[in-house]
Amino acid sequence: MSSVLHLNVVTRVHGEGATEVRALRDVSFRASAGELVAVMGPSGSGKSTLLTLAGGLDAPTSGTVSVEGVDLATLGNGGRARMRRTSIGYVFQDFNLIPALTAVENVALPLELDGVRTRTARAAARTALDEVGIGDLADRFPDHMSGGQQQRVAIARAVVGDRRLILADEPTGALDSETGEDILRLLRVRCDAGAAGVLVTHEARHAAWADRVVFLRDGVVIDETGTDAAEGLLESGVTR
Amino acid sequence: MSVKQALLALLEQGPRYGYQLRAEFEQRTGSTWPLNVGQVYTTLTRLERDGLVEADGADGEGHVIYRVTAAGREEVAAWFTTPVPRTQPPRDELAIKLALAVTMPGVDVGSVIQQQRSATMAALQDYTRLKRDGGNDLAWGLVLDSLVFAAEAEIRWLDHCEARLRRAALEKPAVPAPVDAPEVAR
Numbered sequence: 001m002s003s004v005l006h007l008n009v010v011t012r013v014h015g016e017g018a019t020e021v022r023a024l025r026d027v028s029f030r031a032s033a034g035e036l037v038a039v040m041g042p043s044g045s046g047k048s049t050l051l052t053l054a055g056g057l058d059a060p061t062s063g064t065v066s067v068e069g070v071d072l073a074t075l076g077n078g079g080r081a082r083m084r085r086t087s088i089g090y091v092f093q094d095f096n097l098i099p100a101l102t103a104v105e106n107v108a109l110p111l112e113l114d115g116v117r118t119r120t121a122r123a124a125a126r127t128a129l130d131e132v133g134i135g136d137l138a139d140r141f142p143d144h145m146s147g148g149q150q151q152r153v154a155i156a157r158a159v160v161g162d163r164r165l166i167l168a169d170e171p172t173g174a175l176d177s178e179t180g181e182d183i184l185r186l187l188r189v190r191c192d193a194g195a196a197g198v199l200v201t202h203e204a205r206h207a208a209w210a211d212r213v214v215f216l217r218d219g220v221v222i223d224e225t226g227t228d229a230a231e232g233l234l235e236s237g238v239t240r
Numbered sequence: 241m242s243v244k245q246a247l248l249a250l251l252e253q254g255p256r257y258g259y260q261l262r263a264e265f266e267q268r269t270g271s272t273w274p275l276n277v278g279q280v281y282t283t284l285t286r287l288e289r290d291g292l293v294e295a296d297g298a299d300g301e302g303h304v305i306y307r308v309t310a311a312g313r314e315e316v317a318a319w320f321t322t323p324v325p326r327t328q329p330p331r332d333e334l335a336i337k338l339a340l341a342v343t344m345p346g347v348d349v350g351s352v353i354q355q356q357r358s359a360t361m362a363a364l365q366d367y368t369r370l371k372r373d374g375g376n377d378l379a380w381g382l383v384l385d386s387l388v389f390a391a392e393a394e395i396r397w398l399d400h401c402e403a404r405l406r407r408a409a410l411e412k413p414a415v416p417a418p419v420d421a422p423e424v425a426r
Binding site: 185188223226 | 358364365367396
């Protein structure tokens with residue numbers, strides 16, 4: 001079964017000599033279509049490093065990171081940037097919306113940067129905003145939205161253009177517990193609809209929305225719970 | 241668990257017989273704490289003895305119908321306006337297990353913690369799945385949330401224990417001396 005994301009024996013070392021830090025050590029990790037995987041660990045466990053490697057924002061010291069079968073190291077900077085606009089969606093704790101753009105403009109941006117015509121991009125963005133339940137707020141600016149609404153915009157931006165890998169870094173960190181749960185519900189729906197999701201969090205209650213929970217300590221995967229990928233696929237994809 | 245108060249509260253909504261009480265209790269709590277009918281009737285007998293309910297004849301099929309008395313209503317009102325006492329924490333097997341594990345040589349406390357964390361996380365995933373599929377039953381939803389938050393608290397506590405153990409190990413690299421060594425020179 002092909003994985004949307006595959007880290008194969010990945011090591012990432014920052015610095016060298018006495019100040020050397022091994023952020024990840026021989027980590028192998030997969031996320032398949034239709035699956036939401038949570039990565040849990042304390043600060044310094046390597047979970048954010050794992051996510052930046054998966055998103056092509058950083059490169060491993062050794063090992064390979066593949067997205068939809070393509071080894072990111074074989075792409076140039078331009079190729080990786082294109083991959084981030086077309087295949088990989090990122091959701092951050094602090095939303096990272098551009099304040100001078102409306103919701104629909106924020107969501108359409110990655111498509112427009114990729115050369116999609118404005119009208120087509122905006123239409124796709126409106127659909128994506130509808131899907132996360134805030135189609136009526138499309139023309140608002142981020143400053144005029146609540147935190148929960150802004151994170152919905154960020155999720156719409158992460159999935160627009162049919163991207164199949166969603167990487168979420170503590171996406172509920174700044175939200176109250178009910179709003180945070182709505183966001184997880186949305187991520188869950190996107191994964192049930194066929195995307196692969198990776199959720200980095202230190203909150204067990206949020207990790208519990210995932211099919212699998214991977215525990216990281218000191219850059220090493222020490223344990224894993226939940227259904228395996230094949231079962232996850234059966235539940236969410238094949239039986240539909 | 242306060243079966244007594246729960247049954248009284250249900251009876252306040254109108255006269256009922258034992259099976260009905262059990263069904264309504266389990267509907268609201270999602271069968272999280274199953275009641276057997278014997279337990280329900282024993283409790284009703286005790287409530288009747290204490291003057292909090294009274295038997296009020298039988299229906300066509302011979303079920304004894306109970307209704308709440310004025311004293312029973314007062315008891316229900318008092319229950320809802322008084323916090324649940326926390327003075328006697330229930331015996332917590334996990335806390336006891338860890339308290340013993342850290343003092344016993346040869347027990348790998350780290351793996352005790354991780355095994356428990358995985359098991360509790362699996363339970364938390366199950367509760368979350370039930371929530372997702374559970375629809376809109378408010379009472380049962382709140383009970384599920386209670387289980388979710390309790391499991392989360394346990395995992396947070398395990399994370400905390402692990403961090404404390406790591407710090408202790410850094411500060412004192414040697415294994416702590418066992419307690420049963422009184423003749424060690426000072």
